[in-house]
Amino acid sequence: MSRRHWLLAACLMGSLWLVLSRPDTADSARNAPSRTAAVPAPVGKPSQGRRPVPAELHLSGLHERETRIGGAGAGIAGANLFDSQSWTPSPVVPASRREQPAAPPLPYRYVGKKFDGMEWEVYLARGDEPVVVREQSVLDASYRVTRIKPPLLSLIFLPLNQVQTMTIGDAD
Numbered sequence: 244m245s246r247r248h249w250l251l252a253a254c255l256m257g258s259l260w261l262v263l264s265r266p267d268t269a270d271s272a273r274n275a276p277s278r279t280a281a282v283p284a285p286v287g288k289p290s291q292g293r294r295p296v297p298a299e300l301h302l303s304g305l306h307e308r309e310t311r312i313g314g315a316g317a318g319i320a321g322a323n324l325f326d327s328q329s330w331t332p333s334p335v336v337p338a339s340r341r342e343q344p345a346a347p348p349l350p351y352r353y354v355g356k357k358f359d360g361m362e363w364e365v366y367l368a369r370g371d372e373p374v375v376v377r378e379q380s381v382l383d384a385s386y387r388v389t390r391i392k393p394p395l396l397s398l399i400f401l402p403l404n405q406v407q408t409m410t411i412g413d414a415d
Contacts, residue, residue: 345403349398353410354373356412362377364377365388378390381401393414395411396410
């Protein structure tokens with residue numbers, strides 16, 4: 244072996260000796276009979292003995308394992324650090340398949356209809372207010388009636404350009 248290897252081996256043995264001969268400070272502090280721990284005087288000032296310091300201040304950085312990592316099996320922010328991970332990128336969802344906003348339910352209810360020989364007239368109600376509609380009628384600037392052909396009335400919700408239908412019964 245070269246001189247360098249001998250030096251590295253000596254450093255390794257010295258480090259191992261320091262680790263094994265040093266008492267575990269966390270265990271010795273927890274098992275201490277007193278509620279105070281001694282703190283050495285600051286370097287550079289004449290020593291006047293050791294000042295007792297409350298153990299809460301001295302051990303403020305020590306916490307139980309569960310409080311440091313969030314309990315058994317939990318990691319940072321409650322996530323399990325040892326779950327399986329995948330480096331495969333997630334598939335890109337085309338804009339047409341993304342969730343589109345939906346039109347709200349129709350605020351109108353069907354009351355009745357009348358055919359005058361040329362076109363249908365449908366009677367709806369919004370709450371207690373009656374509404375009469377024909378094809379191409381615009382309701383509350385939000386809906387346009389596109390087609391009246393019993394048994395269905397077709398409307399378009401204008402803000403989202405979505406078609407909605409309402410059952411109005413068969414042609415009588």
